[in-house]
Amino acid sequence: MYINNNYAFTGNITFRTAENTGEALPCLTPEQIAALGIDSQQAKGGALPLAQRCIFLTEAFADTRFDFDQQTLSLSFTVPQSAMRNLPRGYVSPESWEAGIPAAWLNYVVNGSNNDYQGETRTRDQQLFASLNSGINLGAWRLRDFTTWTKDTNELTHVQTWLQRDIPALNAQVYAGETYTSAQVFDAVGLRGIALKTDDNMLPASLSGYAPEVHGIARSNATVTVRQNGNIIYQTSVPPGAFVLKDLYPTSSGGDLAVTIQENDGSQTQYTLPYASVPNLVRNGQLKYALGAGKYRPMGHQDAPSFAQGELFYGWRYGLTFYGGAQFADRYNGLAFGIGQNLGRFGAYSIDLTHARSQLADDQHYTGDSVRLRYSKLLNDIGTRVNFFSLRYSTKRFYTLSDTTYKGMAGGSPKQIVEDDGTVTTHYDTVYNLRMSRKAKNQLLLSQPMGQYGSLSLSWDQQTYWNTSKTTQSLQFAWNATFRHVSLGVSVQRSSSLYDDKKDNVLAMSLSVPLGNPALSTRARFTPPMRILPALRPVPAVSGYLRARRTCFTASTSAIARSSTTAATPRCNTKAQKETTTWATATPRFPQPQLRDERRGGAGMKMV
Numbered sequence: 001m002y003i004n005n006n007y008a009f010t011g012n013i014t015f016r017t018a019e020n021t022g023e024a025l026p027c028l029t030p031e032q033i034a035a036l037g038i039d040s041q042q043a044k045g046g047a048l049p050l051a052q053r054c055i056f057l058t059e060a061f062a063d064t065r066f067d068f069d070q071q072t073l074s075l076s077f078t079v080p081q082s083a084m085r086n087l088p089r090g091y092v093s094p095e096s097w098e099a100g101i102p103a104a105w106l107n108y109v110v111n112g113s114n115n116d117y118q119g120e121t122r123t124r125d126q127q128l129f130a131s132l133n134s135g136i137n138l139g140a141w142r143l144r145d146f147t148t149w150t151k152d153t154n155e156l157t158h159v160q161t162w163l164q165r166d167i168p169a170l171n172a173q174v175y176a177g178e179t180y181t182s183a184q185v186f187d188a189v190g191l192r193g194i195a196l197k198t199d200d201n202m203l204p205a206s207l208s209g210y211a212p213e214v215h216g217i218a219r220s221n222a223t224v225t226v227r228q229n230g231n232i233i234y235q236t237s238v239p240p241g242a243f244v245l246k247d248l249y250p251t252s253s254g255g256d257l258a259v260t261i262q263e264n265d266g267s268q269t270q271y272t273l274p275y276a277s278v279p280n281l282v283r284n285g286q287l288k289y290a291l292g293a294g295k296y297r298p299m300g301h302q303d304a305p306s307f308a309q310g311e312l313f314y315g316w317r318y319g320l321t322f323y324g325g326a327q328f329a330d331r332y333n334g335l336a337f338g339i340g341q342n343l344g345r346f347g348a349y350s351i352d353l354t355h356a357r358s359q360l361a362d363d364q365h366y367t368g369d370s371v372r373l374r375y376s377k378l379l380n381d382i383g384t385r386v387n388f389f390s391l392r393y394s395t396k397r398f399y400t401l402s403d404t405t406y407k408g409m410a411g412g413s414p415k416q417i418v419e420d421d422g423t424v425t426t427h428y429d430t431v432y433n434l435r436m437s438r439k440a441k442n443q444l445l446l447s448q449p450m451g452q453y454g455s456l457s458l459s460w461d462q463q464t465y466w467n468t469s470k471t472t473q474s475l476q477f478a479w480n481a482t483f484r485h486v487s488l489g490v491s492v493q494r495s496s497s498l499y500d501d502k503k504d505n506v507l508a509m510s511l512s513v514p515l516g517n518p519a520l521s522t523r524a525r526f527t528p529p530m531r532i533l534p535a536l537r538p539v540p541a542v543s544g545y546l547r548a549r550r551t552c553f554t555a556s557t558s559a560i561a562r563s564s565t566t567a568a569t570p571r572c573n574t575k576a577q578k579e580t581t582t583w584a585t586a587t588p589r590f591p592q593p594q595l596r597d598e599r600r601g602g603a604g605m606k607m608v
Helices: 030-035
Strands: 014-017 024-028 065-069 074-078 103-118 122-138 141-150 155-167 172-180 190-198 214-218 222-228 231-238 241-245 257-262 268-273 287-296 306-315 320-329 332-342 348-359 365-379 384-394 410-418 424-433 438-449 455-465 471-483 486-497 500-514 523-526 529-531 540-547 550-558 566-574 578-586 594-606
Touching (some): 024 030, 214 222, 214 268, 231 241, 320 348
Antiparallel strands (some): 103 122, 155 172, 214 241, 222 231, 257 268, 306 320, 348 365, 365 384, 384 438, 500 523, 500 529, 540 550, 566 578
């Protein structure tokens, strides 16, 4: 079924003979007319009676035509715009949604390594890991499971199992089992219980995500065109008078919208609508929420208390969004409230305050606050994009729900790890120290296009803590460019951790050159990452298409620390759901082979 050249739904249609003309006409039910997006109030004789089960559309509505293609079994209606309901672009009636076929599937990943080092002492390290990701689809229900196995423990570890289905009337998904809470207001935590969340995928594409409303006035029957970065992203016809466009498709996080109103006499009115967005903004009139209740899913040194959480977002006029949330548990109460706004040419922001009362493992009560500011902006004149900037400051006695689940005030699990160069270092799993609570967290993501000279990007993440001068931070800078068919790249990374004294400084440079015809995608690559200390030793790699629908390549890298490392990696991808990757590595200092192998695959079957 098509309406005004747009697909509407697929279903069974009855043709009957009209008494007054003797012509065979499609006979529609009121539900089918609603699914076509037709306003029953605009019928010739007024509203159509719901009890009437056979309605000839061409007789009930003026200036309506149909065309039936028997070869393709398609039925197309042409209906005046005045008889159509004001539905957003891409709208499909929930009655026309399909749950999909009954099916079961299984994906797997198997990864193994054998590292043999011989220096002053000989060290051998063997590891084997497997993960299984499976599911069953039956009607509207979806059952999912994720399980892993390691050689060290020689036992299956159940990670997550949950059951979910959609609720079209609420534009939401309901989850039962092991899942995670929403992370838009509070930190995401593991939940064993039930959750209900609105799902943007159940909205028309023109209403999902955030986009501003476009207001204007037309002096006649006019065409309104909206452009962003020179590209047309929306065009529609409007009658004389004031209009509001609410169904723009969401675009990038910024970029002014150029609006053109072309009247029927050819004259034009143009103006610019500044636009930016941050994650918490929703459209005017939209309501989004996420609810959850059950047991906390512990990791390591944690208990599993019962808790409940809710988050709510509401879009209002003037680009405003109001939001808030609450978390409740035996030893924790948290309340949050925030506001976000599209400021047009000044970007977009959101700011929220979280107030929490906590009881930690020392049985003491703590009360604190945390303030978070997020900002996004595109500087159109020079093209710099502040993709994301976030600043959070927490008082000394502010803690999260996860903090209250720890069994002690400090603890951790040290683990000996054999590095690629054969050295043995100590790492820590689930290390925590509640006496060093989080103080300030800063995040920044910038990008700068440079035209024919490529692009620059900067990423910065820093976390400071109370009662210590140590920080956790990561700083990355990258430049990438392509000149004709040659690709160049340079990246620098600096990182540090609260519980590790060392700081990593890494530089990586890459060069990719086509061999022969560039259209065949055969390229030589030189990619030598190194810690910024010793000399650079590039190691080549070659990649390309082997034959149609099958890709094979070998990749070589050079890791320069205290010794040089050469790794050759043959890899093949085929149309089948199976993939194999093998590494063979040797160093001058440690000539014994270090072998790594990874296999991925999957299978599915239709359930009758």
